Amino acid sequence: MLVWVASYPRSGNTFLRIVLYRLYGVRASVIYDFDGVADRLGRDFVGGLDRPGSLDDLRASDELHLVKTHRPRDADVHEEDRAICLVRDGRDALVSWARQESESPDRVSRTALRSLINGERGSRSWGVNVLSWLRPPAPQRVVLLYDDLVRDPEAAVESLGLPLQRVPGATVPSFAELHAADPAFFRRGHTGTHRDEMPDDLHELFWSRPENTEAMVLLRSLQQRPRQPGG
Numbered sequence: 001m002l003v004w005v006a007s008y009p010r011s012g013n014t015f016l017r018i019v020l021y022r023l024y025g026v027r028a029s030v031i032y033d034f035d036g037v038a039d040r041l042g043r044d045f046v047g048g049l050d051r052p053g054s055l056d057d058l059r060a061s062d063e064l065h066l067v068k069t070h071r072p073r074d075a076d077v078h079e080e081d082r083a084i085c086l087v088r089d090g091r092d093a094l095v096s097w098a099r100q101e102s103e104s105p106d107r108v109s110r111t112a113l114r115s116l117i118n119g120e121r122g123s124r125s126w127g128v129n130v131l132s133w134l135r136p137p138a139p140q141r142v143v144l145l146y147d148d149l150v151r152d153p154e155a156a157v158e159s160l161g162l163p164l165q166r167v168p169g170a171t172v173p174s175f176a177e178l179h180a181a182d183p184a185f186f187r188r189g190h191t192g193t194h195r196d197e198m199p200d201d202l203h204e205l206f207w208s209r210p211e212n213t214e215a216m217v218l219l220r221s222l223q224q225r226p227r228q229p230g231g
Helices: 013-024 036-041 055-060 090-101 110-117 126-134 146-151 153-158 175-181 200-208 210-223
Strands: 002-007 028-030 065-069 082-087 141-145
Touching: 002 013, 002 055, 013 028, 013 065, 013 082, 013 146, 013 153, 055 065, 082 126, 082 146, 090 110, 090 126, 090 200, 090 210, 110 200, 126 141, 126 210, 141 146, 141 210, 146 153, 200 210
Parallel strands: 002 065, 002 082, 028 065, 082 141
Antiparallel strands: none
């Protein structure tokens, strides 16, 4: 069974992989030629592994195979493929990615942020990326909100409907532990970071893109949906 772990960069994908590995012992591979995050943080830290076959091999397997991607939904993704679609407020994701690329740890790179808002990377713009996975809706593509993941990671993962078996005594590392391991990667760990990191003119640029407006309206509707008990 192939399950995509899909998100725009800096939307909690690595934290989700850590939760899945720490609580359930499930490792994830990536669609790319190498796993830069696992190389940076350590494979046993994030639960990384080499992709154990072609995508078709993984589809045909009886075992669960998680594959991370930051790409928009494309020809590699079959319509019947299952996916976890992890979504974070686009403004927070963008400033987090731009901050990671900044030469100064004390400020967001305006050049990088403008480039990312304009979709000048392989992940495309935030709105294009998110809408590619969420529109049209499909029951085999499950939406997971970043806010829910960081608020209660165990309940968030249990809501995904994956065939998982809990590792006895396993726990999720706290944000303080993650920050201590790599403070530049695990930077703030909460929502609303754009409020003091995104300049007003670039905030306006973000909203000037119709796909961002559409995706933000969709995100807000998802945030208002009733939660399941314990979720």
